Amino acid sequence: MSLRRFATPPAPAPGTVPGAAAPPGEAAGEVCELCADPLGDRHGHLVDREDRRIMCACRPCSLLFAPDKGQRLRMIPERYRHDPGFALTEEDWIFPVRTAFFFRNSALGRMVALYPSPAGATESELPLDAWERIMAAGPAAAHLEPDVEALLVDRESGAYLVPIDACYRLVGLVRLHWKGFDGGTEARDRIDAFFAGLRERADE
Template identity: 40%
Template sequence: MTADGALARMIRSSAGRRTGDAEERCDLCGAPIAADHRHLYDTGREEMLCACRACSVLFVEDGAGDGHYRLVPQRRVRLPEIDTEPLGVPVGLAFFVPRADGTVSAHYPSPAGATRWEVDAGAWRRAVATCPQLAGVEPEVEALLVNTARSLRHHWIVPVDDCFRLVALVRREWRGLSGGGRLWPAIEGFFTELRSTA
């Protein structure tokens, strides 16, 4: 998955809404789209696409688009606490995206974007064994989102576009060497919103 392309699109979208730039358009048909539009994962190009309501409805059924486009789900599930230390998380805020080939990529938001590394396959299997709900995470379009920073214990299954929104938020709000005074309240607001939509 090319997180950089999806991230760049989300940042442009966020900036456009703040400055009143031209409205966003559907990547399939070119129609104007609402701020809360759905996303498709293009398996051929490995990137996220913005979709208007009419186009997103075409991909609701599994197998639509012959597997080329996959509609990003909307479910958000709070999980019990998971021991993520064996997954190699160097920071308290990270997300894990399983891929169709069985591998898992991990990412953490930073002021430069999403830093990525590969998760040890055995460590991921052990995490799934302790939390069987992780076995149902849809490859490429859902993620395990973890926030253990500041003594928090948030573990979620979320749509992958939520993760890219979080990366964009960190880039936008980060100030100085440690993030500044706006970063953590913004992250807390993000997780408050997650709880309200779960």
């Protein structure tokens, strides 16, 4: 599923993450951003680890960046896992929304916590002790690959180990459909459908 279906965001609102780039805007005749060959609906993605940009890539170009050899570009894997038993206390959940995602940013040398919002991917200043409690709440977080995988936590259905581009698909979904204070029925239904799709793909 192409990330280009989401509109390019406006200038970041206060509190949004510099460099946590949302997927690029829709473009006719989508092509690989490395070799310019045409792309189909299903294709690979790369992360630029310095500026956090997600790039669309054909399969041959993606495979050039599969091993982690310290390259600037890294192929995003397609591993999905679901941990329905993941549990946090209300005290540990410091986010104003039902979902948040966590990944190790190698450029910053630390974990980053973000949540989808109508303004885009918004960073939370998560204290170290809170992250340690989140790590201990389930096994999935211990297996994350830096930069390319995230722990996506949904307060209603558990935690998911997912490719980082899946998190930005959710960010785009929230930006496109959120209405008013509580999001509205359409946004909630689409978020529920998104997580149902993750569960179908996950190897629990």
